[in-house]
Amino acid sequence: MSRYVLKRLGLMVLTLFVIMTLCFFVIRLMPGSPFDDPESSPELEALLEEKHHLNESIPVQYYYFWRDIIADGYWGVSLKIEPNVPVWKVLAGRIPVTLVLNLLSIAAAIPFGILAGALSARTAGKIPDRLIGILTVVCISVPSFVFASALQYGLGYRGGLDIIYNSAGTAAERLRSLILPVLALSFWPIATICRYLRGELLENLNTDYMLLAKAKGLTPSQSLTRHAMRNSMVPLVNVIVPLITGVLGGSLVVEKIFAVPGVGGIMTQAISSRDLWLVMAVLVFYSVINLVTVLLMDIAYGLIDPRIRLAGRKGGAA
Amino acid sequence: MTEQKKTKKNLFVFANRPEPAAGGPLPGKAASYAGDALRQLRKDAAAVAAVAILAVLVLMAVFAPDFNEYSYRRQLLAEDYVNMPPRIRGLTWIPLFNGHATLKERQLSSLSDTAKYPEGCVIRTFNERTVRGIPVADVEVDYYLYKGAGEDVNFWFGTDALGRDIWTRTWRGTRVSLLIAFAAVLLDLMIGTVWGAVCGWYGGKTDLILMRICEVVRAIPNVVICTLMIMLMGSGVGTMILALACRNWVGTAQLVRAQFLRFKGREYVLAAQTMGASDVRIMSRHILPNAAGPIINRAVMAVPGVIFTEAFLSYIGLGIAAPEPSLGNLLAEAQGVLGLYPTQTLFPALIISLMMIAFHLLSNGLRDALDTKTY
Numbered sequence: 280m281s282r283y284v285l286k287r288l289g290l291m292v293l294t295l296f297v298i299m300t301l302c303f304f305v306i307r308l309m310p311g312s313p314f315d316d317p318e319s320s321p322e323l324e325a326l327l328e329e330k331h332h333l334n335e336s337i338p339v340q341y342y343y344f345w346r347d348i349i350a351d352g353y354w355g356v357s358l359k360i361e362p363n364v365p366v367w368k369v370l371a372g373r374i375p376v377t378l379v380l381n382l383l384s385i386a387a388a389i390p391f392g393i394l395a396g397a398l399s400a401r402t403a404g405k406i407p408d409r410l411i412g413i414l415t416v417v418c419i420s421v422p423s424f425v426f427a428s429a430l431q432y433g434l435g436y437r438g439g440l441d442i443i444y445n446s447a448g449t450a451a452e453r454l455r456s457l458i459l460p461v462l463a464l465s466f467w468p469i470a471t472i473c474r475y476l477r478g479e480l481l482e483n484l485n486t487d488y489m490l491l492a493k494a495k496g497l498t499p500s501q502s503l504t505r506h507a508m509r510n511s512m513v514p515l516v517n518v519i520v521p522l523i524t525g526v527l528g529g530s531l532v533v534e535k536i537f538a539v540p541g542v543g544g545i546m547t548q549a550i551s552s553r554d555l556w557l558v559m560a561v562l563v564f565y566s567v568i569n570l571v572t573v574l575l576m577d578i579a580y581g582l583i584d585p586r587i588r589l590a591g592r593k594g595g596a597a
Numbered sequence: 598m599t600e601q602k603k604t605k606k607n608l609f610v611f612a613n614r615p616e617p618a619a620g621g622p623l624p625g626k627a628a629s630y631a632g633d634a635l636r637q638l639r640k641d642a643a644a645v646a647a648v649a650i651l652a653v654l655v656l657m658a659v660f661a662p663d664f665n666e667y668s669y670r671r672q673l674l675a676e677d678y679v680n681m682p683p684r685i686r687g688l689t690w691i692p693l694f695n696g697h698a699t700l701k702e703r704q705l706s707s708l709s710d711t712a713k714y715p716e717g718c719v720i721r722t723f724n725e726r727t728v729r730g731i732p733v734a735d736v737e738v739d740y741y742l743y744k745g746a747g748e749d750v751n752f753w754f755g756t757d758a759l760g761r762d763i764w765t766r767t768w769r770g771t772r773v774s775l776l777i778a779f780a781a782v783l784l785d786l787m788i789g790t791v792w793g794a795v796c797g798w799y800g801g802k803t804d805l806i807l808m809r810i811c812e813v814v815r816a817i818p819n820v821v822i823c824t825l826m827i828m829l830m831g832s833g834v835g836t837m838i839l840a841l842a843c844r845n846w847v848g849t850a851q852l853v854r855a856q857f858l859r860f861k862g863r864e865y866v867l868a869a870q871t872m873g874a875s876d877v878r879i880m881s882r883h884i885l886p887n888a889a890g891p892i893i894n895r896a897v898m899a900v901p902g903v904i905f906t907e908a909f910l911s912y913i914g915l916g917i918a919a920p921e922p923s924l925g926n927l928l929a930e931a932q933g934v935l936g937l938y939p940t941q942t943l944f945p946a947l948i949i950s951l952m953m954i955a956f957h958l959l960s961n962g963l964r965d966a967l968d969t970k971t972y
Contacts, residue, residue, distance in 0.1 A: 294816040301817075305825040416961070420953035422905050424912060424928065425946045428935060436936045528820055528905075532912045536932055547913050550828060558828075562821045569818040 392472025644962025789849025797857025
């Protein structure tokens with residue numbers, strides 16, 4: 280197993296290298312200089328560019344870029360938004376907020392999704408199942424930012440909950456102001472989990488061991504929770520982990536709507552003001568999240584299905 | 598022997614068939630794959646409703662921006678038609694479309710001033726109170742009369758903060774969103790099909806290298822790819838199409854490859870090869886039609902995802918930029934005044950939600966009708 284994980288980790292680092300190279304060249308080929316300001320003199324611009332090595336040829340810059348990261352762990356400083364502050368320091372306050380928002384949404388979604396999925400499977404074809412089915416389609420289809428607007432209007436302006444993120448408040452107040460964004464983001468994962476679990480449970484309900492459970496006198500609900508659920512929970516990991524990347528996309532907008540000071544807000548600013556290394560850091564952040572989720576998935580697969588982790592040893596996969 | 602490459606059809610005769618089969622040919626027409634799927638789909642009420650909704654939305658997206666005389670970019674600032682509430686003649690009995698608006702905290706004494714409040718524009722006053730000794734109230738007014746607009750001025754969805762007609766902008770935005778979605782999915786299908794077909798058919802080293810490239814592309818998150826494309830090419834419709842197809846094709850390629858692997862060993866492929874059919878002909882005429890079901894299904898499934906991504910990129914200001922509307926940037930503009938003018942958010946939000954629901958229902962129906970299991 281450790282060998283399998285190591286191999287996956289190696290691949291991950293390689294992929295990250297490719298992504299960062301791609302990002303570097305796109306960022307450097309992007310038209311416009313970060314110091315292009317009509318109010319500053321050309322000499323000052325030249326000086327600033329020299330200071331940040333922006334006047335060198337692109338391959339030389341590329342060399343500096345990697346040398347700094349590998350030798351000094353130096354990822355560059357923000358050029359415009361918070362000048363001369365190391366990029367990760369700029370993001371340090373924002374990454375936890377984004378992560379908390381996203382993970383809370385998914386954590387909140389899991390119990391509701393499981394409950395709805397179980398209820399739906401239990402009443403398959405009857406009215407509760409039909410209702411949940413309609414709700415599922417609506418929740419999967421309607422974009423999270425539409426939910427966000429609706430919630431902000433209905434529960435915020437009309438209902439008295441916090442309209443925007445309360446960044447000055449105490450921890451409890453901040454958490455309270457996260458209710459609406461979390462709610463807006465959790466509809467989609469709830470529906471996704473529910474739909475998946477329903478399908479999985481229905482498949483399990485027709486198996487022999489469910490017949491046995493019935494034969495030994497368990498009620499349908501008992502056999503569902505004690506036998507069918509257990510077998511359906513394991514593959515659920517493969518649905519929940521990719522939800523993280525899905526939710527992260529919507530959270531860019533939801534953060535904007537509720538003025539949550541997360542990574543999403545700074546990304547647009549960094550791009551439009553040509554804050555090169557900050558853009559790089561944000562993109563690396565999103566890539567790493569994606570890669571980590573893929574890695575988690577691979578590990579989960581490996582744990583669940585021994586054939587996958589053994590495939591590498593025989594050299595069959597490569 | 599090799600000179601006779603082309604075989605004529607009449608050279609083939611049935612060896613062991615002296616007379617037609619007993620009972621003659623079967624009556625009726627044979628059900629084709631597509632016909633069968635269509636029949637299945639027609640039985641699915643949700644899918645039929647989805648098709649109807651989509652048809653209406655597409656027709657509206659094409660024609661509705663020209664239904665009135667306002668343009669999507671003309672700002673009616675001179676007339677001061679800013680943030681007008683929606684009004685539709687004939688539908689004014691619906692509260693949403695009666696063109697009324699509530700003005701907060703107005704002095705009661707000024708209400709009789711016809712220079713400020715034209716004759717008959719005050720519908721009712723409520724919430725009467727005194728602020729700093731002055732009696733004030735919230736006033737519901739006929740906003741069109743209040744602004745001095747005539748009977749023939751009707752903004753069906755209202756106007757935005759710059760005095761632009763939201764009806765025209767919303768439908769034009771729908772058009773842009775649909776156009777981007779269709780084009781991006783088409784591009785995704787074209788690249789993915791060719792890529793997957795080559796991988797699946799040729800196999801070996803070609804397959805290995807091409808699939809490794811797929812894996813790397815797949816590992817880059819959508820947000821990152823779209824951002825990079827937009828930084829490189831600037832925002833706009835063309836960029837959005839490219840950016841959205843840029844990663845999605847990998848899924849299509851993997852799907853098509855799997856289908857090719859499944860079918861390339863079949864007897865009819867061997868038969869075609871023996872008869873000297875070229876690789877391209879076998880791939881396009883013999884194998885691809887068999888993979889059509891899953892590909893079509895994937896295409897329809899991909900559309901809502903693309904619409905969502907486009908909308909959220911435009912929302913955060915990376916996608917389609919003003920003055921060109923898209924559902925995303927319309928919602929972003931309306932968001933700023935949500936508390937005051939919720940109808941500005943309502944219509945684009947309704948349309949994008951309807952569109953997404955319809956595409957999801959259609960893809961659910963198609964999945965059942967084509968009887969393909971995707972993922």
